[in-house]
Amino acid sequence: MHEQETELTVVDPAEQAAAAAGEESVGEAAAPVGEMLSPEETVSRAAYDQLKAERDQLVDRLARMQAEFDNARKRAEREKAEFRDYATGNVVEQFLPVVDNFELALKSQGTAEQMRHGVELIVKQMQEVLARLQVTAIPTLGEEFDPRLHEALGSVERDDLPDQHVAEEIRRGYKIRERMLRPAMVRVAHNTKQVNE
Numbered sequence: 001m002h003e004q005e006t007e008l009t010v011v012d013p014a015e016q017a018a019a020a021a022g023e024e025s026v027g028e029a030a031a032p033v034g035e036m037l038s039p040e041e042t043v044s045r046a047a048y049d050q051l052k053a054e055r056d057q058l059v060d061r062l063a064r065m066q067a068e069f070d071n072a073r074k075r076a077e078r079e080k081a082e083f084r085d086y087a088t089g090n091v092v093e094q095f096l097p098v099v100d101n102f103e104l105a106l107k108s109q110g111t112a113e114q115m116r117h118g119v120e121l122i123v124k125q126m127q128e129v130l131a132r133l134q135v136t137a138i139p140t141l142g143e144e145f146d147p148r149l150h151e152a153l154g155s156v157e158r159d160d161l162p163d164q165h166v167a168e169e170i171r172r173g174y175k176i177r178e179r180m181l182r183p184a185m186v187r188v189a190h191n192t193k194q195v196n197e
Contacts, residue, residue, distance in 0.1 A: 138173035158189035
């Protein structure tokens with residue numbers, strides 16, 4: 001027994017009305033990209049089902065790709081947060097011995113000189129940790145004032161330094177590799193003898 005193909009006739013009511021009035025087909029006047037079927041053309045049921053199945057596959061594939069993209073984006077954000085936490089933990093871990101030594105210094109009953117010596121050792125320990133993290137102090141005293149590295153908090157009269165050179169460091173500045181963490185706060189020398197020459 002052979003299956004018979006059912007023929008479907010695609011007819012647009014607007015086109016029928018336009019044809020009846022003797023006007024141009026509305027479907028032809030407003031045809032979208034691609035070919036439109038004229039009222040006389042027909043589509044077999046098998047061709048219709050095949051096109052519908054292809055459309056459903058494309059919609060399903062698009063939905064899967066959207067879900068995969070969302071999952072990849074969420075995974076990347078989660079990995080970025082985990083990496084940031086890991087990196088932060090790694091840095092903090094290196095400063096814990098410094099904190100331990102500060103706490104021991106606070107419990108100490110030594111003389112002022114012993115306390116000073118203990119604090120100097122702790123500062124040295126902290127500088128070693130910073131050096132391992134590639135954090136370096138910005139050179140200041142005697143250096144020419146550089147607004148990219150130094151923040152001027154005023155000037156002082158100094159005849160022993162060239163004009164516009166750093167005379168005092170108020171707060172040390174730091175950079176990590178070549179990236180500025182914070183500028184150094186300084187006072188700049190104003191050499192009146194050099195300016196007047």
